[in-house]
Amino acid sequence: NDKPIVILNYKTYLESSGDKALSLAKDLESAYDETGIPMIASPQAIDITKIKDETSIPVYAQHIDPIKPGGNTGSNLLESFLANGIDGTLLNHSEKRMKLADIESLVTKAKESNLKTCVCSNNVATSEAIATLSPTYVAVEPPELIGTGIPVSKAEPEIITGTVDKVKNINKNVKVLCGAGISTGEDMKAAIELGAEGVLLASGIIKAKNPKEALLDLVSKI
Numbered sequence: 001n002d003k004p005i006v007i008l009n010y011k012t013y014l015e016s017s018g019d020k021a022l023s024l025a026k027d028l029e030s031a032y033d034e035t036g037i038p039m040i041a042s043p044q045a046i047d048i049t050k051i052k053d054e055t056s057i058p059v060y061a062q063h064i065d066p067i068k069p070g071g072n073t074g075s076n077l078l079e080s081f082l083a084n085g086i087d088g089t090l091l092n093h094s095e096k097r098m099k100l101a102d103i104e105s106l107v108t109k110a111k112e113s114n115l116k117t118c119v120c121s122n123n124v125a126t127s128e129a130i131a132t133l134s135p136t137y138v139a140v141e142p143p144e145l146i147g148t149g150i151p152v153s154k155a156e157p158e159i160i161t162g163t164v165d166k167v168k169n170i171n172k173n174v175k176v177l178c179g180a181g182i183s184t185g186e187d188m189k190a191a192i193e194l195g196a197e198g199v200l201l202a203s204g205i206i207k208a209k210n211p212k213e214a215l216l217d218l219v220s221k222i
């Protein structure tokens with residue numbers, strides 16, 4: 001599938017928690033039905049099962065811990081997500097940074113379980129390092145733009161072109177996403193024109209009055 005993709009990181013906004021997590025997933029599902037642009041939900045762990053049960057969209061965990069089954073109170077165990085039908089996971093989000101060695105072991109374990117991995121990076125050098133691990137996606141997000149509504153595709157286009165350049169040099173099969181401040185059709189179009197193969201976003205959709213319309217607008221220009 002060469003179409004650009006949209007991953008919606010639910011984070012821990014009230015507007016994307018509990019019942020609202022499911023209604024947002026239904027918006028993603030109908031936006032996919034209407035546009036054919038793949039839409040992926042990344043809800044909090046507790047909201048995953050109901051979204052898997054009641055929609056057909058792919059669901060990614062927001063984070064998985066580098067642990068083995070056993071005594072790890074409060075942690076996210078890969079095997080448990082697998083048992084609940086997860087399709088993939090974000091790793092190393094700037095709000096949940098990880099050690100490189102832990103990212104590597106989780107990307108490897110995820111691959112063995114046919115899970116997609118979307119590993120976040122904060123700049124071109126980190127994107128390059130992550131590309132050597134061959135995740136499904138590298139998602140570059142300048143932390144200072146996250147949640148600001150100032151789109152990375154306008155404010156720091158060189159971080160997208162630089163990431164695409166370095167990542168593709170290492171492994172053409174790793175797809176590049178970008179995020180931070182993306183909310184409109186213009187923002188996503190600019191990202192795609194800079195070489196991104198999709199977007200990872202949150203507040204622009206989650207905080208919109210009508211998230212479904214915001215999703216349709218997001219993909220209206222590609």
Ligand code: G3P
Binds near residue numbers: 009093179181202204
């Ligand atoms: O993971 C997506 C994210 O960090 C970007 O957040 O709110 O700027 O779209 P936002």
